[in-house]
Amino acid sequence: MTRAISAIALLFTICVLSPSAGHAQVCFNGKPLPECKAFWVTEFTYGKGIGNDDHLLSLDLGMMVNLNEKHAVGGSCYGDLLIGSGKQDDYHLGLKGRYRYWMNSTLSIDADIGATITSPHLAIIDLDLFYKNWIGVGGRAVFWPDTDYQDSETVFYGTFKIGGWPGLSAATLAAIGLATAFVLLVGN
Numbered sequence: 001m002t003r004a005i006s007a008i009a010l011l012f013t014i015c016v017l018s019p020s021a022g023h024a025q026v027c028f029n030g031k032p033l034p035e036c037k038a039f040w041v042t043e044f045t046y047g048k049g050i051g052n053d054d055h056l057l058s059l060d061l062g063m064m065v066n067l068n069e070k071h072a073v074g075g076s077c078y079g080d081l082l083i084g085s086g087k088q089d090d091y092h093l094g095l096k097g098r099y100r101y102w103m104n105s106t107l108s109i110d111a112d113i114g115a116t117i118t119s120p121h122l123a124i125i126d127l128d129l130f131y132k133n134w135i136g137v138g139g140r141a142v143f144w145p146d147t148d149y150q151d152s153e154t155v156f157y158g159t160f161k162i163g164g165w166p167g168l169s170a171a172t173l174a175a176i177g178l179a180t181a182f183v184l185l186v187g188n
Contacts, residue, residue, distance in 0.1 A: 027039040027040070029134075029163075029164040030064065030108075030133040030163075030164075031105065031133070032066055032069050032070070032108075033066045038063060038065045039066075040061075040063055041060055041062040041076045041163070042061055042164060042165075042168040042171070043076075043163045043171075044057075044059055044168075045159050046161075047157030047158065047159040049155060050156040050157060055083040055084055056080060056157050056159070057083070057174060058078055058081070059078065059174070059175075060076040060077070060078045060096065062076025062098065063075070063076075066102075069102065070101060070102050071099070071100070072098075072100040073098065073100075074098045074100075075097055075098055076095070076098055076112075076114075077093070077094070078095070079094075081178070092116040092122060093116060094114050094115055094124070095114055096113065096114030096124070096126075097112065098110065099112070106131060107129070107131060108129075108130045109127075109128070110127070110136070110138075112127075113125050113126075120144070120145065121145070123142075123143040124141065124142050125141045127139055130163065132164075133163045133164050134166055134167070135163070136159075136160070136161035136163060137159065138159050139156060139157060139158055140156070140159050141154055142154065142156075
């Protein structure tokens with residue numbers, strides 16, 4: 001578990017310290033052109049398994065670049081914690097390619113596809129509707145391959161996302177809470 005926490009910290013540090021997409025109009029809270037040329041992605045996600053009792057907590061950190069007034073592309077690093085999954089490995093680190101379609105200045109549709117860099121290697125797809133880059137609802141599909149790929153399964157989650165400053169704040173509080181719980185559990 002300590003290795004996982006160290007890997008998460010290293011992955012997110014690399015993402016945050018990576019060069020930004022230009023110097024002009026890089027926004028923390030995403031908006032379409034002409035307001036923002038590029039913007040940071042900071043999302044905290046809660047997901048509830050559909051048809052099961054799984055829960056998902058996830059943090060995304062990354063950057064997107066507006067190609068024009070309607071389309072943005074980018075990438076992010078993410079860390080997931082699965083609760084009640086019954087799986088042996090309940091935390092995952094990965095990378096996502098991201099696409100955003102700006103419906104107008106306040107509504108957007110996000111489509112992300114990603115894969116874990118930790119074992120087991122999972123593939124994920126997210127589809128979300130965001131309001132002002134702060135609140136989003138949507139879904140996630142997780143392709144969970146078996147070791148021989150014969151009995152693979154796909155798990156679906158309904159998701160609620162918080163982005164921008166609220167998302168970063170929620171993720172920070174969740175990280176502090178998880179670290180505290182880990183210390184208390186290991187201490188006993």
